[in-house]
Amino acid sequence: MVDGLGSTTLYKGTLAVQGMTCSACTSAIIAQVGKLDGVGSVEVSLVTSECHVEFQLEKVSLELIRETVEDCGFDAQVLTSTPMGSADADIVRTVTFKVLRSNYDVSSGFSAESGDSVSMEDTEKVGKQDGILSLEPALEVNTFNITYDENKIGIRDLIYFFNYLGYDATVESSNIISVSSATQLALLSKWDEIQFWKFTCLKACVCAIVAMALYMWIPMIFPNLIKNNHFPFKETFFVHGLFYRDIIGWAIATYSQFRLGIYFYKAAWSSMKHGSGTMDTLIALSTSCAYLFSIFSIIHTMVLSRGNEESPMLPNVVFDTSVMLIAFISFGKLLENKAKAQTSSSLSKLIQLTPSKCIILQDKNNIQSSHIEIETNLLQRNDIIEIKPGMKIPADGIIIQGESEIDESLMTGESILVHKQKGSQVIAGSLNGPGHFYFKAINIGDDTKLAQIIQTMKSAQLNKAPIQNNADYLASIFVPTILCLSIITFITWITLSNLLTKPPVIFTNNNNGKFYTSFQIAISVIVVACPCALGLATPTAIMVGTGIGAQHGVLIKGGDILERFNTITKIVFDKTGTITTGQMTVQRFIPYSNDDLPVLPCIMAAQSISEHPVAKAIVNYCGESSQDCDAGVIVTKSEIIIGKGVRCECEYQGRNYTVTVGHKALMTDSMFDSNSDNTSDDFTKSYVSINDTLVGKFEIRDSVKEDVADIIQYLQGLHYDIYMVTGDSHGAAMKVAQQVGIAANNVYSGVTPSGKCEIVESLQADSVGGVAFVGDGINDSPVLVTSDIGVALSTGTDIAMEAADIVVLGNDQDERESLKGLIYALDISAMTFSRVKWNLFWALGYNIFMIPIAMGILVPWGITIHPMVAGLAMALSSVFVVLNSLRLKSWKPPVIGDEHPLSSDYYHHKGTSWIRSGWRKLFGMSSEVVYQDLELQEGLVD
Missing domain, CATH: 2.70.150.10 (Calcium-transporting ATPase, cytoplasmic transduction domain A)
Incomplete structure (x- = not known):
């Protein structure tokens, strides 16, 4: 499709996907959707139940993508479809409208048939509205893609205009209207899934109680009913060898298997069609085996009893096993979805912050x-x-x-x-x-x-931690591996039980027979295995961890960030706006020239084009010195020299001036004499030249944030190497470093933005672990990308830069906005990643421990796992992993000043790096970096 700007548009679609249980489910969706022609990238989040797809609209539709997802065995719903990469994206918007004629045409006053198409004349009227860049029919009937300039017209204006023409217009998709809060909350709260499994579980439990009573409880409590052939353990009068017990059990199992358990069959069939397997495959297979074996046993008993007048023995059936498995798994699914809903509670709270309605003025220019x-x-x-x-x-x-x-x-x-x-x-x-x-x-x-x-x-849920890739790989081969192990188990035990002269007592001390016992052991292997726990281990912990961070003003952009953050051994701080408040003030202006030049007016005009904190301080100083000092100054040409300052050409009272304000490096050596720079070196200095004549300099000072010294002290106590880089003068940098406790040989001054990248790269080359850079998010994009972890501070409505991996949100009214967020981020990252590893440990440990027992490793000692017990264990394993992730909600912000400021999980995770650091220092391998001036003795760039 070609949009109104004349360029091919790549679209991004979002779909809600219900029914995913493990990473094998997400892998199946990614594999199948990725095969479609025109699809660029596919990302699926198990926790948020969303699928994000980049696609070319002229090759594939979002509806086809939705059908492909459903072919994989999941329910899918299209949420949004938005164009990507449009020019002037901040003001140019695209919206898709569904437009139908209403029952009453306001413009002509006559009734019309509801649902009529939009006339060509009315289409042209809409297209001619001021601000409309293009209006094109979409793929569906009565649907239009409208591209417009948001500064001239908006969605509400378009809806009102369609209404005026006599049509009902509804928004199908838009790149400014997000999915409704109600829809997002329903997805995150797992409401549909919880309701589905609640009723399924209730019905399955009723069936399970009846089946258990029929096959276990009544025979145990009233054994005489069987001995005396009382109902329901009585043979039917119409078929020899068929018992009323088995008719009732067959009916219950059939309802449970094919009515309540149809979900598992559909999901298993869909995954098998695409050559993959999920937990649903194991459930469908194990319950089907138990169900079919029971039917076979009943038929086998009827065949053997044919022609035999003696009353046959009750057949060996396991209808209760299949019924109980579905009940246990439904119960586990209910608990799992409830727990998963809790993991996204932080995200849900944020979504609920947006009101559904608001009050606006009909006339923007009139409060009344x-x-x-x-x-x-x-x-x-x-x-x-x-x-x-x-x-x-x-x-x-x-x-x-x-x-x-x-x-x-x-x-x-x-x-x-x-x-x-x-x-x-x-x-x-x-x-x-x-x-x-x-x-x-x-x-x-x-x-x-x-x-x-x-x-x-x-x-953050789409950016997987590297450790999760290993878990996903295990999950991808899990199902075929378990099926192979189950077959091997059955063959092994049926063979051994017949070949051994003294088989294990489990094969001899029961009336079920060797085939039945071997089959039951094999079923337990399938049932006890649980790929869900592996798939949920990482995403649930990351969702809770990132949610906690967001609630405390820290945005962590993915699981990979959490993992990398735990490898950091060195932290590099920017100075201005990070260690200091960034609220600079001019202490004094020292003039050097007595020439009759319009110094302050030209300086104020030149600095007004810059957003740098130093420039703002100079503008404030000039404005306070003279209320109309910028009157009549016209800037005809300007240039911001990154890392140094500003040079511009001004016109004032009919004369032209070339004004340069900034770093000493912008000035020529000939401008300076012995008295030009004999003041204290602990100021930030900004030099001013007009027409290549040095006319003066500003001495500027910034204040250190209140809690930075304590924060840096604690970071050093946690064995981080702390560095500071600044474009400021050596004296100003050293004064700040002394105030906050950073070693002199870890201070870099006079550094350009590109120089910051070089410093970080040199530290990375000399570091066992990673290097984090903490900046104010204004001029630090390159170094934020270069570092292993980029941390940006953001205040007010200035949300984090794309370059940063972690964003510390602050309050625009509070100059201390706070490096406490860095401490929070470190603690949350360590605690979350520790929980991920524990989850994987328990998930792997569960399978490693339970599968061999289910296979019969303890059979020689008479110990086996009944399929029903295996089913309950499988259901609860996933619940345990999710609940373990939810323990992260108990996290409390560390109090700066405590003896142990961070959580025990932090110390546990950082312990190995402390040992490495200790050994390096013991053997003289410390990589301390000496102070480097980088040939720029003084400066402004930060």
Whole structure:
């Protein structure tokens, strides 16, 4: 498809997938959908029950992808379909409308048949609206793809215009309207699955109770009923060798097997069609074997009794086994889904923060205009929204009237109410306090900070930890391996029981026979094996861990990040905005030239084009020195020199000036004399030249964040090597390093952005573990990517950069926004990854321990596992793994200043690195890096 901008568009679709139980399920979907022509990439999340597909619309439709997923044995529902990579993506949007004629045409006033197609004339009217870039028919009838400029027109405007023309327009998909909160919550809460397994479990348990009473409890309590051939242990009058007990048991087992257990058959058949196997395959196979064996035993008894007048013995049937297996597994599925729903509770809480409706002004330019209530997903940019006391904020924006105190705790982790007034930024999802205000919507839908946090948490489930790949591989070969082991077990025991002169007592001390006993052991092997526990071990822990992080203002972007974070041995901090507050102030301006030059007006005009903290400090200083110092200055040409400063050409009072502000390296040596730089070296310095004449310099100072020294001290106590890099002068850098406790030989000053990458690379080459870089997320994109783990600090509505692996959210009203998030991230990562390893240990340990016992390794001692016990053990193994992941919810933020600030899981995980570090230092292999000036003695770049 070619969009309105004239370029081929790649689409990204999201589908909700229900019925997945283990990594074998996700692998089957990925394999089959990936084979479709036009599909680029496929990612499936077991925990969030979502499938994300990139595809070319001209080659494959999302409906075909949905059908392919269902062919794999799962229920699928299309959630969203959005174009990717459009130019000017921040203002150009594409929406798909389903448009049908309503019963009453407003424009012409006559009734019409509901469902009529849109006329060509009306299509042209819509296409001519200001802001519409293209209007094209989609694949389905009465469906249109409309691309528009969001600054000129919005979804609500389009719906209203279609209504005016006499049509009912509904949004099929959009790249700004996200899936409704109700839909997302239903998926995460596993409501459909829980309801399904609740009723299935209830029915299966009733069947199981009757079957157990018939085959076990009554014979044990009233053995005389069997001896005296009383009902139901009485032979039928119409078929010799058939007993009423088995008729009842057959009916119960048939209902349980093919009515309640049809889910397992469908899923098993779908997976087998594609050459794969899942836990459903094992369940369907084991229960079918028990069911068919029982039927065979009944028929065999009837055949043997033919022509024999003596009353035959009761046949060996295991209907109770198949019925109990389905009951136990249904019960396990119910518990598992309930537990899995709890793992995503943090994500659910974030989704619930967005209100379903909001109040806007009908006239954006008039506060006194009518107020109308609309659905939140119909908000448009620049809408004016009214917020009353206690209401949730539906979008990111700026307050234009009123003030209040707002609770942003679920966004930033800070429980203190934040005061907001005119000009303050508000965040979608935060809760208003006692005040009343109006604000202008800046970011809506998927562009809000809340939506990006939710998307980050979902994406974290798609980025697998390397350790999970091993578990997925084991799960992929699990089913065929178990089937082979079951066959080997049966052949082995049927052979040994007939060849040995003294077979194990289990074959001799019962009336069931050797074939029955060997068959029962083989069934136990199939039943006891559980690939689900392996598949759930990693994603459930990651979901809980990333959810806890988000609740405390830390976004961790995937399982691979969690695993890599635990290999870090060195942490490199940026200075300005990370260790310091970034709120720089000019201490003084020292003039060097007495020439009649418009110094402050030109400086203010030049620095106004930059967002750097130093530039902002200089602009504030100039503005305070003279209220109209920038009046009449026109910047005709400007250039921001990354890492050094600004150079621009200005026009002031009819004269042209070349202004350079920034690093000493921007100036020529001839500009300086012996008195040009004789002041204290512990300031950040910014030099100014006009027309190649050095006219002065600014001395600027920044303050250190309140808790940084304590945080760095604890990190050093945990045996991390701490470094600091800055583009600032050596004196300013050393003063900050001394305040926070960083060793002088671990300080790099005068560093350009590219120089930061070189430093990190040199540390990586000299490090046994990984290197993390912590920056403010403004100018640090290259080094955030270069480092093994990039940690970005983000305040207010400035959500994390794409380059960062971990984002520490802060409060734009709190200058201490906080490196505490780094401590939280370290602790959560260590605790989560430790839980992953424990989950895998228990999942593997369960199978390694139970499968050999089920195969009969203890048979010589008379110990076996009955299939019913094996079924219960299998069902509970997955529940145990999920509950173990849920233990992460007990995590509490470490209190800075405690003797042991981090969790015991952290110390357990970091223990081996401490040992390695100790040995290296013992043998003189410490890789301390000496201070390097990099030939830039002073600077501004940070």
